[in-house]
Every structure is written in C-alpha cells, then in structure tokens.
Amino acid sequence: MRNQIFQASVRKHDLSLSLSFFVEPGSVAVVARGLLGSVSTPEGATQEQLRLIQSLLDNLWNRPDLKIHTLGPINSLELAVTVKDQSTRRVFHNLQMMLELCRHPQTKEQLRLGENYSESLGVTSDALQVTRDYLHSGVKKAAEDANRIFNKYLPSRSEPELAGQDLSTIDNLQNLAKRIESFSDLPETSLGWALIFYYKHFGFPVPGSQLCALNSLYVAHDMTHVISGISITPAGEIALSAFQLAMGPNQINESALLASLITHEAGFVSVNPTLHPDDASLDNSSAAHLLSSELARGSCCNGDFSLVDHFQLAHLPLSTVREQFNVLPPINPDDGHHFLW
Template structure:
C-alpha cells in the first residue's frame, strides 16, 4: 500500500515539482496530474502544487529514508515523466538524478534513456523485452504449471472459464464472464495467444476493481495495482500501461494503437488520482491470487475481503460497478 507520513507530503510534492521543472518549467499536463495525485492520494486538495518550494534530489534523499517511500516517489516521478510531450533529454536526466540519489533502479530508466539517445525503435525494443518478462510475472498463479502451446488455442482453459456460468448470480465467476460480454472480448483460450494466462489474472483484476477497458481506465487500473501493493511486479504494470497509453511510443502485442497525452484530459488525470487513493485503501493485493478459488464467492464478499471500496463516480464511463 502507498503510505506517506502527512508531514512529508510537502517535501515529496516539492521533489516531484522540482523533478519536472525542466526546459522552461512543468507542462500543463504534468501539473494537472501532480495536482490529482496530491489531491486524491494524499488528500491535500488545499496544496498549490505549482508554488510548493522545490526539493532537490540530494535534499529529498536525506528526507526519504524508507524504501517504500523512495520507490513510490520514483514511480510517481516516472508517471510525470511520461506526461511531457515531446520527451526531452532534460526530463530524462532529472528522473535519473533523483533515482540515483534515492538509490532506485528500474527498466524505465533504460527505456527512456534509449528513447532519447537511440530513438523510438531502440526504446520500443527495450519495452518489448521488458514486457515479455512482465506479462509472464503477472500471469494467473494457478496456471503456472500449465504449458502454453504456441500453435493451438487453449480450449480446456476456455471451457474451465466458461464453467463459471454454473455459479450463482452475484458471484465473481459470473461477473468475470459478464465482463467479457460487456466489452465484447473473447474468453482466454478461445483464440491463439501466448498471453492467455496473463489475461485471466488481468481481467479478474479489472472485475474485482470494477474498472472498464477504456484507455484512461487501463492506466487507472495499473495505478490502482501499484497503490495496492508497491512491489516490483505492480510497478512494472504501471510502467507498461504508462508507456502504451500515455507515452505512446511502444505497444503490447494485443493493442493496435497507443495514445499520447491521454492524461491532459482533466477527468483522466482525476481518475488516476482517485484510483491511486482507492488502491491504497485496499487491505491486500488481489491481482495475483488464485482467482479460480475465488470465482464461486460473491463478488461483494471478495471486494469486502480485500477492502475494495466503491469508486468516486461509478457512472463516469470508466467503471463497471
């Protein structure tokens, strides 16, 4: 969970502001997203983020001694980095400076360094290698021993998922099937794919969190996961989504196109902040549990067990609640 001592909010905000104050200052989108983070995740809507005193990388390293707080800062700085269009050497260097001072390392540093030094193609290849590992790490745990045949669909998996229809109304299993019907998606296993096991876990997470499949909701879902559990796998999920849906220079294989500057839309930025807050309020991470074991249970009971609260606005077009 993302927890920050209230006395540190001004300092962390000052570090984030300083870390995007390059090339003439933060962009409108960066300030919009920073404001959404501060207002919702840390519940400080009163804070005028544009006028908070700057905190340098060295100063912040002396203030933030907790590893969780340091990785949280880095991931939020990364999110703001992806919100600069076009990307710049100065912005990439600023993220690297803070990461070095906080002793944080990650795939994002290499991807964005290569984006600026070697171009989009090199960065896209970095992302492809990263995504191969990321999607494997985020696959359904109960399917870890099931071999994937690259030449044939997984009909047994599709049948196993289809059997969720035998569970009663209101169960997670029924809701999961309704998710696919609602958004016009094929059940994992029906089509030939190496990522079926990933989509079982990913779409179960969609269903439990109650988020739809809009691009803004995909970013928000990865932010929710990161806030729910600040571990390596969820940080990678956040990076994967930001590159595909905000930076837009590389895509996972199941997407035909990406977005750039999505979070410049105020409702999308607000959604990001709100879902960071909602994820941070969860008691446990449900993204990589045995979802087949949970499928017979009432969805309301599953949400209660993990502490999943209702969205701020379930009817905003980005939720499925």
C-alpha cells in the same frame, strides 16, 4: 459527501497505506515540491504534469490545501537531503517515473531530470532503465528493453493455474475456454458470472477461444478488472495498473504500470498503431482524478488480489471477494471508468 466518506476510509487504513503510496503528512509538501522539480525542464512543467501532481495532493494524500502553483520546486540534491526514508523515496521514484512519461513530446531534458533524481535518491527500477535507454540509445532500444521486461514478468503476472501450462494446442485452448464459459452457470452475484459479463459487455473473446500467447495473462488481468470494477478505457488501464502497484509495491506490479504507461500514455511501445507518443490518455481532469483516486483505493486493500488463484474464487459472490480484500467502492461509479458497482 461520498468523497468525505472515502477519505475517512483511506485514513482509517493508514497501515496499508504505509506499505504503498502513503507519505507522512509532514513530508507531503516536500515530496510534491520534488515532483514539481523533476518535471521543471527549461520549458517548464506541462499542464498535464501539473494537473497530475495536484490530483495526487487532492485525492491520494488528502491535502487539497496545498496548491501546486504556490509551491516552489526543489532539485534532486535538496530532496535527497530532506527525504531520508527509503519507502518515501520509492514512492517518489514511482510517481516521478509516471510523470516523466506524461510529457508530450518527450525531451532529453526531461529524461535527464529523471535520471538525476533517481541517482540522488539512490533508487532504481525497470522503468528507469527504459527511460535511460530512451535518453542514451534512442526509442528502438527503449522499446526492446520494455519488451524484455514485459516478458520477464509475464509468468508472474499470469493466472497461477495457467502459468505453467502449454496453451499452444487446440485441445488445451478449448478446455480453457469451456472452463471459463461454464462460469455463466454460476449465480449472477458471483465473481465467475461477473467475468462472463465483462467479456460480453466489452466484446472481448473468452481466453482460449482464440490462439494467443497472452491468454494466461488475460485471465488474471480481466479478473483484476472485475474485482476492482475499473473499466477498459485507456485511462482506466493505467489506473488499474496503478491500483495494482498500490496493492502490492513490488517489481511485478511496477512492470505492469510501466507496460500500461508506455502503451497508453507514452505510446512508443504498442501493438496498436493508432497510439502515438503525442497522444495522452491522462491529459484531462477526469483521468488525473481517476489515477490518483485508484492509487488511494488500491492502497486501502489488505492484499494483492491481482496475483491470487482466481479460479478458486470464481464461485464466491463478487461482493464477498471485494470485502475479503477491502476493495472500497469508487467515489463516482458512474464516471465512465467503472462497472459493476
């Protein structure tokens, strides 16, 4: 019943969906067949990739009647002839890039397929540049380019009030930490109080309490976790970035999803030495369901709350902020990937 209510809410907000990951009902099958073709290397699509495509059909496009094992793949030229709409081509490209980074171990055949589909559709992205570097110049070059892209969009992804501030001094850091810690005096229903709960619940230091070049980013990122109610599991981090891209289909949010995928899924760029390319955060049914469901939830939002001034919203009830941006509740808030619902 909860799933039916959620899908009804998704269909009700087709206007939002048309700006992000919505695909016209008549084009869903051909897009799915194109995605299947884009992962059909000589070794075949992996179980993880097939599961993700099926989950997109089930939870993002509400087409559980379409079964991936009954669909035939189509190549890049066939897809380009059939899909003329530029927004649909962009949706396809972003999903194809995601699926490409979900092959373990990565292969040159997979990377070449992604390049072929992008060229046929006339779509490019920063993610494509990274995978092209991976294909033609190796993982070191791809990692360098990924870090360049991350730093390029870091100011845009940072908390607006903090993006231009010098947070390298002890005084400024302490002022930031005190400002955030003061949210504990706000009502327990407020967004600011929920942020303090987030830090205590997950054991994270309050930004400003430690010297870190990413403090400005962390404030915005953590606020986005709180408003969306998506947890900090590896699959949750990827789903959060997908949620953001669904809210605002732009290069800033594309860079956020790329950063999550290469850190928590592909694994070739990470400060965490325990993450390796053969470790797959999305290689289970729960994670696939989470990703596709969060794409649907993000598509229903009427604005991108990841890039707003969160300090101005901190005093408001969390429920009010969610209502303002039409943040729908998750299908299963007790699945281990959500909190504060």
